[in-house]
Amino acid sequence: MYPVYPYYDKETKCEEQPITFPPQEQEQQPGLEYPMIPNPIAENPHYVGSGKLQDKVAIITGGDSGIGRATAIAFAKEGADIVMIYLNEHKDAEATKRRIEEIGRDCLSIAIDLREEAASTEVVKQTIDKFNRIDILINNHAVQFVQKSILDITKEQLMTTFETNVYPFFFMSKAVLPYLQAGDSIINNTSVTSFKGHETLIDYSATKGAITTFTRSLALSLADKGIRVNAVAPGPIWTPLIPATFPKEEVKIFGTDTPMKRAGQPFECAPSFVYLASNDSTYVTGQILHVNGGMYLGG
Template sequence: MQEKVDKAPSQETTGSAVPQTGARDYPAPPFPKQHLKKPGSEMALDPAPMFDAPYYVGSKKLDGKVALISGGDSGIGRAVAVLFAREGANVAIIHLDEAADAEITKEMVEKEGGRCLIIAGDVRKAVFCRRAVDKTIKAFGSLEVLVNNAAFQLHTTEFEKLTDEHFDETIKTNLYGYFFLSQAAAAHMKPGSAIVNTGSVTGIMGSKNLLDYSMTKGGIHAFTRALAGNLIARGIRVNAVAPGPVWTPLNPADKEAEDVARFGADTKMKRPAQPEEIAPAYVFLASSHCSSYITGEILPIIGGY
């Protein structure tokens, strides 16, 4: 397998000016100008996000575990679901209304040898979050890993135009959802379990056009550290991954087409990450084989900002 990685095309050999440090050639701006209808379908995105990580070899890091992933239908959530299955886990994924994307994720998880449960619903509602956890445990018998990943963002260039409704949806999706799912899951988790939250570079550095989103992501980082302290006595670890720009439906369903074409160009990598480049960090933090002494940490993967 390493031989295959060594022989993978590099951007030096393909003529791209973008520094290539990955196992295969990743797309870089300019991208086709496009704007997706929210919440955004992965099937409509051009180029298609790269999530299958063909050079990643599983080694039973999550063998026999059960994971619940919010926002697992596309983007980072889909890539995480695939790698979790490759590491031996059964996976339940939560989506809002992207049923076709969720079915593709399920197919990919099953291709890896895992079982996959699709749960449709709104993480802003505590009752739904409790039901999602109950459904996961009923289907698979336990719950060892929770990945809080579902998110809402909407760019606003003028502070005064950020409406109450917009602010409320961001806060409830990005903070209430994480809190409700974590509370429901922790009640059933045993020592050795893990919660992995999706933070963001915006929670570290801020973003002038994503004031509310940046605030929630900073809140997720603080929540991660606080919850880690609360749950460590029960043997449950809590950490977060803080990605920079990632090629998923989230941004093309928010940004203007002109901005989507340049997405990720301002990183030192001169491109956004692909979901498959972020997902191994979730495996690392979810697996006690890799991170048994790590809790309350925020792992930035930001392309050299």
């Protein structure tokens, strides 16, 4: 019996032993949430919204599962309507949409491949047609492929990783920009690997480094418009990307090398996105929030 990970319970004490997962693998990227054991925890039941995003409209790429799902739920609790973008993970997307609607907010789900720039234009068109506004963009989706050496990274893999992880962040930002106003936000999901690297995720880490620099540069470009651009850099978080990436024996010990001896859960990242999207962070732009279980990255 694997633990439910009740980290939100104030009476729960830190584990003396590292928390591990049952060995498991998936054969597709970016992975599916519903078969995972245990399922990632997308929602903190003690989280009560206070209207920080009341009646705003947020586009969340990769919103069907993992950090995207957790962010969508937290945003809905704060009063936002959600546009959930995903590739083909229909069962996960249906579960996320159902939860958002249970909370009482509207959810437009769009299955589309964001690697083509026209897809971003279509997402924005459907969003404006339904909601007539866009206030927040969360660029969140990604893929990653393990290779022991740079010699094993083919041109095809390199192109796939960059075309998935980086290009759509540019495309989506360009597409939403004409509809954003002062006070609105773009928030990118980067990674701890942007800062410390990863020996078997060289191309993935490079895309995350690009996203970090993209965030800082776009923030400078849009500062005079009052549009804030920030990012969250998660450490090891239990999402579908993990069993879809690593061998099952590595999945078992995933996250145990952090000072907190465990992987994080998606709901533990969501409040960072809420903060960066809300008026709590009106003097914050070009910044990276680190949610990584205590890994010190310097600076």
